[in-house]
Amino acid sequence: MPFYSYDDVLRVSKLIQEIPCEVSEELRGWNWNTPPLLPVHNIQLNVSDLSFSCETGRLAFLRYRMGHREQVNEKLNFGSFIHRAISLTTSTAKSILYNSVPRSGAEFYEMMLAKMENVAVVLDLNNDNYVKAFKALWKRAALTYSSSLDRLLELSKYLSIDGLVSRVVPWICEFPIDGRLLGLGRAVRIDALVPPSLIIEFKTRKPNRSSEIALAAYALIFESLYKIPVNHAVIIYVDFDFDVSSFKTYERIVKIDDPLRLEFVEKRDLYASKATLDLDPGLPGTCDVYCPYLSVCRDGS
Numbered sequence: 578m579p580f581y582s583y584d585d586v587l588r589v590s591k592l593i594q595e596i597p598c599e600v601s602e603e604l605r606g607w608n609w610n611t612p613p614l615l616p617v618h619n620i621q622l623n624v625s626d627l628s629f630s631c632e633t634g635r636l637a638f639l640r641y642r643m644g645h646r647e648q649v650n651e652k653l654n655f656g657s658f659i660h661r662a663i664s665l666t667t668s669t670a671k672s673i674l675y676n677s678v679p680r681s682g683a684e685f686y687e688m689m690l691a692k693m694e695n696v697a698v699v700l701d702l703n704n705d706n707y708v709k710a711f712k713a714l715w716k717r718a719a720l721t722y723s724s725s726l727d728r729l730l731e732l733s734k735y736l737s738i739d740g741l742v743s744r745v746v747p748w749i750c751e752f753p754i755d756g757r758l759l760g761l762g763r764a765v766r767i768d769a770l771v772p773p774s775l776i777i778e779f780k781t782r783k784p785n786r787s788s789e790i791a792l793a794a795y796a797l798i799f800e801s802l803y804k805i806p807v808n809h810a811v812i813i814y815v816d817f818d819f820d821v822s823s824f825k826t827y828e829r830i831v832k833i834d835d836p837l838r839l840e841f842v843e844k845r846d847l848y849a850s851k852a853t854l855d856l857d858p859g860l861p862g863t864c865d866v867y868c869p870y871l872s873v874c875r876d877g878s
C-alpha cells in the first residue's frame with residue numbers, strides 16, 4: 578500500500594463482509610429529496626470543508642459569505658501534493674500498460690523508473706522533501722504493479738489490454754461525482770474508486786472524525802447518483818517518516834452507518850446556514866490545526 582493490487586481489493590472486500598452495518602432507508606443517498614438529507618439552504622459546499630473541524634461553522638462564513646481566501650499551510654500543501662503524486666503515479670502506470678505493453682513485471686518496473694525523473698522535472702519540485710516523498714511513492718507503485726502484472730501474466734498471456742490494466746491497477750483516481758443533490762459541489766472528486774463502489778480516501782493528517790464525515794459525504798453522493806448502497810469506505814493514512822524518504826500506511830475501514838450519516842447532515846446544515854447568514858458565528862474553543870483559515874482567525878497560530 579497505498580497502491581492497491583487486485584489481491585488487496587479482495588482482502589478488503591472480505592474484511593468488509595465481516596463488519597455488519599445497518600443503514601436506515603431515509604439516510605440512503607437516493608432519498609436526498611426528503612428530510613433529513615434534503616438540503617435546506619441554497620448553497621453548494623465543498624466536501625473538503627467538511628473535513629475540517631470548525632464547531633461554530635465560521636469556516637463556511639469566511640469562505641462563502643465573506644469571500645476570504647484560504648491560506649494553505651505547509652501541512653495541507655504537502656497533503657495535497659501526496660494526493661497529486663498518487664494520482665499521477667496511477668495514471669502513468671496505466672499509460673505504460675496501455676501504450677508500451679510490457680511483457681513482464683521487470684520490464685514494467687524499468688519503464689516506471691525511467692519515467693520517474695521526467696515526471697519529477699515536469700512537476701518542478703523545488704523542495705527536497707517533496708522530491709523524496711514523490712520518489713518513495715513512485716517506487717512503491719512500480720513494485721506493487723510489477724508484481725501484479727507478473728501474477729496476471731502467469732494466469733494467462735491472452736488477456737485483452739483493457740482487462741489486464743483493470744486487474745493490475747484496479748482503481749480510478751480522482752473519480753468525479755456531482756454532489757448538488759445533497760447541497761455539495763458539482764465537481765467533487767473521490768481520491769480513488771474501485772469499481773463498482775469501493776470508495777477510498779488518502780490522508781496524511783492524523784485520524785479524526787471530520788475526515789470520516791467527509792467520507793460519508795462521498796458515500797451519500799455516490800448513493801444519490803448510482804442508487805448503489807455504500808455501507809463502508811476506506812481511508813488510507815500515509816505517514817511519512819522524519820526525513821520523508823519512506824512511509825508507512827494504515828488502512829481504516831469506516832462504517833457509513835446512521836450516526837455518521839447524521840453527523841454529516843448536522844455539519845452540512847451548520848456550514849450551509851453560516852454560509853448564507855450575515856452573522857459572524859465567532860470562534861470555537863479550539864480550532865482544527867490544519868484549518869486553512871488559521872491565519873485569519875488565530876493570526877497563524
Ligand code: SF4
Pocket residue numbers: 630631632634635636637639859860861863864865868869870871872874875
Ligand atoms: S481557524 Fe478556527 S474558527 Fe477559523 S475557520 Fe478555522 S476552525 Fe473555524
